[in-house]
Amino acid sequence: MTRSVITIKKDILAKNDELADENRKRLKEAGILAINLVSSPGAGKTSLLVRTLNEIGNKARFAVIEGDQETDNDAKKIEATGVPVTQINTISACHLDAGMMRKALDTFDLDSIDTLFIENVGNLVCPASYDLGEKMKVALMSVTEGEDKPLKYPKMFRVSSALVITKTDLLPYVDFDITAATDYALKINPDLKVFKVSAKSGDALLELYDFILSGAHDL
Ligand code: MG
Ligand code: ZN
Numbered sequence: 167m168t169r170s171v172i173t174i175k176k177d178i179l180a181k182n183d184e185l186a187d188e189n190r191k192r193l194k195e196a197g198i199l200a201i202n203l204v205s206s207p208g209a210g211k212t213s214l215l216v217r218t219l220n221e222i223g224n225k226a227r228f229a230v231i232e233g234d235q236e237t238d239n240d241a242k243k244i245e246a247t248g249v250p251v252t253q254i255n256t257i258s259a260c261h262l263d264a265g266m267m268r269k270a271l272d273t274f275d276l277d278s279i280d281t282l283f284i285e286n287v288g289n290l291v292c293p294a295s296y297d298l299g300e301k302m303k304v305a306l307m308s309v310t311e312g313e314d315k316p317l318k319y320p321k322m323f324r325v326s327s328a329l330v331i332t333k334t335d336l337l338p339y340v341d342f343d344i345t346a347a348t349d350y351a352l353k354i355n356p357d358l359k360v361f362k363v364s365a366k367s368g369d370a371l372l373e374l375y376d377f378i379l380s381g382a383h384d385l
Contacts, residue, residue: 182296185264189271189299196276199381200284202298204322205306206315207288210332212240214306214365215283219247222375226280231270233262233287240285250274261292264299281378290319301381302327309333309340313347320354328359330374335364 193200203211212232219228230251232241241253252273254266262284274282284300286293294303305326307315310333316323323329329351331344348360359377363370 179295182264185268186297186299189264189267190301191299192271192276193282193299193301196279198276198279198282200282200298200300201378201381202284202286202293202300202303203306204286204290204293204303204326205288205308206290206311209288209306209308209311210365211285211288211306212243214330214332214363215285216243216247217365217368217371218375218378219244219249221371222379223247223249225375225379227278229274229279229282231262231267231282231284233266233285235260235287250279256287260287260289261296262286262298263296267298281381290315290322294319294322294325304328304330306330306332307347307351309336309342309344311342313343314350316347316351316354323351323354323358326355326358328361328377331360331362333364333366334362334369335367 205211215230228249230244230249232244232251232253233256234240234253235256238253241251244251252270254262254270256262256266267284284298303326305322307329309331331347337344344362351358351360361370361374361377363374
C-alpha cells in the first residue's frame with residue numbers, strides 16, 4: 167500500500183514539473199522575471215509586497231499572483247497599489263501548483279509585465295516541492311519565528327535563492343538570534359543571498375529592491 171501511495175505522489179510531481187516547464191518557457195518568451203515568495207503564515211509577505219510596489223512600482227511593470235486557501239484580503243491590498251493582481255484560492259490545497267499558475271498566467275497580458283511576484287500559500291513544506299515555473303524562490307522568515315526554521319524545514323531554504331528576514335523593527339522585543347538564523351540558513355544553503363529588512367521602518371529595503379530590479383537583467 168505504502169508503495170503505491172509513493173508512486174502516485176511521484177506522478178503528481180512529475181506532471182507538475184511538466185506544466186512548470188511550460189510556464190517557465192512562456193515567462194521566458196515574454197521576458198518576465200517570476201519570483202515565488204514562500205514562508206510560514208504571517209511572515210509578512212503581503213506587507214513587504216505592498217511596500218515594495220508602493221516604492222518601486224514605477225521602476226518596472228509588476229504583476230502579482232496571490233495564493234491563499236480562502237479570501238481575497240491580500241489581493242485587495244495589492245490592488246490598492248495599482249498593480250495588476252490575480253487571486254488563486256486553493257481551498258483544500260496548502261500550496262500553489264503549476265496548473266494553478268498556468269490559469270493565473272492566462273489572466274494577464276504577459277507582454278506588459280517585467281516582474282511577476284507569486285505570493286504562495288503560507289507553508290514551509292510542500293511549496294518547496296512544487297515548481298511553478300518561476301525563476302527563483304525567495305523565502306521569508308520573520309523575527310517572531312524560531313531562528314531554527316532553516317534546520318527544521320531545510321528543503322525550503324535549499325531550493326530558495328534568497329532569504330529575507332522580516333520585521334527586524336521587532337528585534338529589541340523578541341528573543342530572536344538573527345546571527346544564528348543566518349548561520350543556520352547558510353549552513354543549509356551557502357549560496358543564499360540574505361536580506362534583513364523591516365517593511366514597517368523601511369530598514370535595508372533598498373538593498374532588496376536592487377536585487378529585485380537587477381534580477382530582471384539576467385533572464
Ligand atoms: Mg499574505
Ligand atoms: Zn501543500
